[in-house]
Amino acid sequence: MLVALLALQLGSLVAPAYACGCGAMIPDRNHRIGVDRETSAVRWDGRTEQIVMRFTVRGDAERAAWIMPVPGRADVTLGDPELFDELEELTRPEHRKRHYFWPRAKDWPFAGGAGDGAAAAPPGDGAVGVVGRERLGPFDVARLTATDPKALSGWLEKNGFELSDGLAAELRPYVAQKWEYVAVRLAPDADGAALQGELDPLRISFASERLIYPMRLSRLAKTPQSLGLYVLADHRMEPRDDIGGRAPEVTFAGAIEPEGAVAALTGGSPVHLTALDQEFPDPSLIDGDHELRTVADTPYREVIYHDRLLTIGGVPVWLLTVGVVLVAAGAIVAVRVRQRRPAVRSAA
Incomplete structure (x- = not known):
């Protein structure tokens, strides 16, 4: 069973192994790869957790691999690439116009125009076991x-995954908790092409009585990390703490009637969707995995305001108002001057 399952022919890594929110990203020899953005959709029904993940990567690596620890026996399939487009549409901020009266810096007479604002099986050798292997599109997947x-x-090094000492050390807590692992080899479709932009999504499912999102391995990243998380559950869900990053920001929360790829992930049942964004300026401070908890089902949608100068017929209202006031003031002054002017008497 210990065949060259995911042979990447990796020698000693000159470039560091970057980490992403879901596990350790390993480039091929003498190349670099970085994960600028990880976006995941998580479906949890209280018994089973499904994670569909998509990476936005940069670098010059033609091949790479990553390791993801999971708390239970995992099934791996390809994800629907339309899922994230649908989720983005569902959680899109609401845009509203908001008018202001007095001119601002970009308005006349201060500037030339108006501006806009926006607010399984037992281990085969007693230590490591291969639960399964699948070929999924551009991915070669091993479950361990x-x-x-x-x-x-x-075992990972023997089969093409050369791990740094730091990564091997970070795997120890998962081994102690008897977690399992998904090891994935990935490469672009075109020969000689570098891994760039958004990669195809993968869908991983496993039994779990808690909603856990693995993040611990991200502490090895050498650059700031960004996580976008869509959570589909019976109620609104939020992380228990920030695990060493900035406070997670809720950008959407509310009940939805799923359709399309979202319905395929949820089984078509109405669910609560919570969209979260989190930044990790210093990944070395990450101290654990995200565990999400149920909170009050308070709906929320981000609102972006577009400020506009109040006008009538294209003329600023403030200018019309000032003009009216000046005309009225001039009329009053003229009347008072006329009233104070002494009458001229004619000679008898």
Whole structure:
């Protein structure tokens, strides 16, 4: 079973192994790869968790691999690329116009124009076991068990995954908790093309009585990390803490009637959708995995305001108002001057 499952022919890595929110990203020899953005959709019904993930990457690597720890026996399939477009549409901010009276810096007479504002199986060798292997489009996927951190690291290195000492050390807590692992080899469709932009999504499902999103391996990243998370559950869900990053920001929360790819993920049942964004300026501060909890089902949608100068017929209202006031003031002054002017008497 210990065949060259995911042979990447990796030598000693000159470039560091970057990490992403879902696991360790490993480039091929003498190349670099970085994850600028990880976006995941998580479906949890109280018993089973499904994670559909998509990476936005940069670098010059033609091949790469990543390791993702999971708390239970995992099934891996290709994800629907339309899922994230649908979720983005569902959670799109509401745009509203908002008018203001007095001119601002970009308005006349201060500037030339008006401006806009916006607000399984037992291990085969007693330490590491291969649960399964699948070829999914551009991905070669191995599902592993392990009872010893060194054995897991050694098996991965033997089969093409050269791990840094830091990554091997970060796997120890997962081995102690008897988690399993998804090891994935990925490469672009075109020969000689670098891994760039948005990669095809993968869907991983496993049994879990808690909603957990693996993040611990991201502490090895050398650059700031960005996480976008769509959570589909029976209620609004939010992380228990920030696990070393900035406070997670809720950009949408509300009940939805799923359609299309979202319905395929949820089984068509009405669910609550929570959209979260989080930044990790210093990934080394990440101290655990995200565990999400149920909170009050308070709806929320981000509102972006577009400020406009109040006009009538294209003429600023403030200018019309000032003009009216000046005309009225001039009329009053003229009347008072006329009233104070002494009458001229004619000679008898």
